Amino acid sequence: MLISRYSAPDFDPYGDNRPEDEGVLWAAPLASGPLDARLSLPGSKSLTNRELVLAAIADSPSRLIAPLHSRDSGLMVEALRALGTTIETVPGEGVFGPDLLVTPGELTGSTTIDCGLAGTVMRFLPPLAGLALGPTTFDGDEGARRRPMATTISSLRALGVDIDDDGRRSLPFTVHGMGTVDGGAVTIDASASSQFVSGLLLAAARFDSGLRLTHSGERLPSMPHIDMTIATLAARGVAVESPSVGEWVVSPGIIAGRDVAIEPDLSNAAPFLAAALVTRGRVTITGWPSPTTQIGARLEQLLPLFGGSVERADGLLTVTGRESIRGVELHLPEGGELVPNLVALAALADSPSTITGIGHIRHHETDRLAALVTEINGLGGAVTELEDGLHIEPATLHGGIWHCYEDHRMATTGAILGLAVPGIEVENIATTSKTLPQFPALWHTMLGGGSPA
Structure with a gap:
C-alpha cells in the first residue's frame, strides 16, 4: 500500500x-x-445543515455567511436541490469558501437522495420529503445502512406519511410525499440520537396541525443539539414550547428567511x-x-x-x-x-x-x-x-x-x-x-x- x-x-x-x-x-x-x-x-456542520433545511422551507430567500463546505454539507445542498430548492454560491468574506444563497421553491419528489454517511441528511430530510409531491428514495454509504432509522420511519408514519422500507427499518427507504403532512401528536424513543427530535422539529411548523412531540426513552443524548435546533427555529420566528422535560410543541406557521453567519x-x-x-x-x-x-x-x-x-x-x-x-x-x-x-x-x-x-x-x-x-x-x-x-x-x-x-x-x-x-x-x-x-x-x-x- x-x-x-x-x-x-x-x-x-x-x-x-x-x-x-x-x-x-x-x-x-x-x-x-x-x-x-x-x-x-471553517463553519459548524451542525449549524450549516440546520440552516440549510430551514432556508429551504422558509418564506423568502436566506443567505448563509461563511458556511461549512464539506462532504456532509455538500450532500445536504445536493439533496435540497433535488427536492426543488435553488442554492447558489455567492462571493463572501469567509476564507474557507463562498456564501450560500438559498431560495425556497415548491418541494417536489420523484428523486433519489444520497445521504452518504450524514446523519443530518438521513434524519432531517425525510420530513421535508413528506412535504414534497412525489416519491423520494433515501440511500447512502454501506455504513449508513447500519445506522438507526426506525424512529424516523415510524414517527413519520404516525404523522400520516406513507413510507416504504420493505420492513428493513433502515436505509434504503422511499417517502411517498403528498405535498402535506398532517402532523399532530407523536411519541418516539430518541435514545439512539437527538437527531430524531431535531429532524421533526425543523419541519414541524410546515405540518398542517403542527407537532406535539414526546420522547419516551430513558435517556436523551446530546440535548445541546436539540437546544441548537430550537435556537435556530426561534431566530426564524418559530416558537418551540416545552411544557415538560422530553416534550416539545410547535404550532403551524411561517418560517422566516434570514441572513445568518455560521459559527x-x-x-x-x-x-x-x-x-x-x-x-x-x-x-x-x-x-x-x-x-x-x-x-x-x-x-x-x-x-x-x-x-x-x-x-x-x-x-x-x-x-x-x-x-x-x-x-x-x-x-x-x-x-x-x-x-x-x-x-x-x-x-x-x-x-x-x-x-x-x-x-x-x-x-x-x-x-x-x-x-x-x-x-x-x-x-x-x-x-x-x-x-x-x-x-x-x-x-x-x-x-x-x-x-x-x-x-x-x-x-x-x-x-x-x-x-x-x-x-x-x-x-x-x-x-x-x-x-x-x-x-x-x-x-x-x-x-x-x-x-x-
Missing part, C-alpha cells in the same frame, strides 16, 4: 465528494516540541486544542463564539480536567498544556462527538480514566466504542469497553496502522496520538472531508506554528 504525506485535496463540496486519496496511509506527524499555534476553523465548528476544534495538552504547548482558536449552543463549547470546561489551562477573551480560546495529562472521571452523555478525541488524551494520561454516558456512540458513523478499544489496544493500549462507556489505563503505546472505519472523529483521534507516538499511520485520513476537508493542511499548519491563510 502506498505510504505518503497527504495534502488537502481539491475538494468540490457539490460534486461527487469522494476523495481520490482513500486508502492512502497518512504518516501522522510526530511533534518535535511544544506547539505555539493560532488557527481559524466556526467548535467540535472540530477538539483535536487542535487537545494537541496543546499532548505537546505541552499552546494552541489558540480564533472566532470562538459566546454564547453558543454548540457542544464543542464544553471543551472550555473539559480540557482543564485533563490538566490543561484555558483562557477565553476577545473571541479567542487558548489552551495550554502542562507537564502531564491527567486521567479523568467523566459522565458525558451530551458530548458524544467529542469523546474519541478525549479518549486519545486519556490514552496518553498518567493515571486511569473512565468515561461513561456514551453508549449511544455505538450508533454513530461506526461503533465508536468498539473502534476505540480495537485501535488503541492494537497500539499497546489498555482500554476496556463498559456497558455505557470506556475505562482507560495508562500504557506505553507504539506505532502501527490506525484504522478509521470511515469515521472522521476516529481519523482525528489517530492524528492526536501520532503527536506523541512515533510510527502511527492513519488509514484514510481523507474521511475527515465529512466535516473538515482542510484537516490535514490545518494540522501541518498547526505543527509549523503559523497561521492559515
